[in-house]
Amino acid sequence: MKALQGVEGQVKWLEEPSPTCDAGQIRIRVAAAGLNRADLLQRAGLYPPPPGASQVLGLECSGIVSQVGPGSSWQVGDRVCALLAGGGMAEEVVVDARHALAVPEGLSLVEAAAVPEVYSTAWLNLFQLAGLRPGEKVLLHAGASGVGSAAIQLCKAFGSPCWVSVGSEERLAYCQSLGAQGGVVRTEGIDALGAFGPFDVILDPVGANYAANNLKLLNLDGRWVLIGLMGGRNAQLDLAQVLAKRVQLLGSTLRSRDDQFKAQLLSELNQHVWPLFTEGRLSPQLAKTFPVEQAEAAFNELADNNVSGKLVLLIDKTLV
Template sequence: MKALQAVEKKPAIVDVAVPLRGAGQVRIRVAATGVNRADLLQVAGLYPPPPGVSDVLGLECAGEIIEADEGGRWQVGDLVCALLAGGGMAEEVCVDARHVLPLPPGLTLLEAAAVPEVYATAWLNVFMLGEAKKGDRVLIHAGASGVGSAAIQLCKALDIDCWVSVGSQERLDYCVGLGAKGGVIRGDGIEGLQELGPFDVILDPVGASYAVQNLKMLAVDGRWVNIGLMGGRRVELDLAQLLGKRIRLIGSTLRTRDDDFKAGLMASLHDNVWPLFAAGKLDPQAGEVFGLADAEQAFARLASNQVNGKLVLEL
């Protein structure tokens, strides 16, 4: 089958063996797959797949089930989307049946392909780990990204105020349009966020370059959830601020979580987030669609840091 792999630090279409379906798994004929920053890192050789996981790119997909265990939840012909540890950028993928959900109500396959990874990430980190609730103030760094756009919409749908840091005025306007209360442009410095805080929850994919300011902007008993290191990995911090404000610093990754954890996360997503899609309160923001043959162009587009929301590859 055709699949997308990293070849000489570029995404390339290659022929690979059709994956074998294990016990408790379903086989999906992939219609579309989302492009995520983790895919960029894998192509660059900086984020290898976990042991035992396919080196085919792709952390999410949408498509049709073409093989499943008899008597299970899923039947051949069901249209679904899935969270993956890898393998989504291929004609077929096999995945734990518990990591599969029906298409969110009202969405097409193309739109649904942009949902699993970013909504699972936003739900896990802002609401399960960050414990955001009504009355809290949430700060979302890189607010116009796929995860950021999902987190903003979830905050709005659950009546939680949020602010963002972004790269341009156009992207700030985009975030406000999704429901953010406001924010700052990182080129002007993020110090201006202090006037909008203090924040109870900070979702941070940046890391070192924002760490000192994060400590200053967090409220007493604040939760700082770090999910990435785009701004570096090493920083000197005044831990007295961490202690004095009883801040919880939480490091979080999703791809390397075990199957049982992901199953619980997807169940929580279905129970809490899918009804918000049904109510028309969430939109996957899948604004740009590329063919598989244009994958290199899609990856370059994401690497430009000018994308609002998600990019999708259509197979």
């Protein structure tokens, strides 16, 4: 099979051995794969996959089941999308059968490729870890990102008003169109977010640059969920505010979680989130697609930080 590999800071479409399909697994003929910031880091050699995971790029994909290992209830021909620790940007991928979900009714395979990673991330961090409750106020940094786009829609669907920090007025308008109450453009300073706070939950992929402000913006018993370090890793904090406000700082990654954890997470998504796609209350925010032959251009566009929503690579055009 052919697969996308990070080679010396670039991506190459190369021949790779086909993975075996064992008990409890399924093989997917990949139609499309979502592009995430973790893929940028892996391309640069900064984010290797967990031990035992595929070295091929890609944390989510969609496609058609082409083989079913013993112990799985999937059928050959089923339309699925999958959450992966790696391997999605390839002609085929083998995945734990519990980490695949049926493509929501009404979604194309291309749209479905933009869903698993960002909705898993948003659900895990807002609802499982932070315990977000209806009516609590949420701040989403990088609100126009793929995760931010999913988080805005989930907050709206489950009754929690949210605000965002973004990179431009256009991206702020985009977030408001999805359901955000408002927000600020980061180049104008995020101090202005104080007018909308205090916030009960902050979802933060930025890190150090926003750390001091996050403490100021949090409510009593606030939860600060750190999911990335786009703004650096070293920060100076006033720990007196952590004590006085009873703040919980939660560090969170998804890729390295074990198979059982991911299976439970996908089960919750199937129960609580997937029906909302069919009802039209959630939608994949597909910004642009690229044929896999233009993968380098797609990676560079994501790296420019001007994308609102998700980029998707088309792997097999006969399926989409």
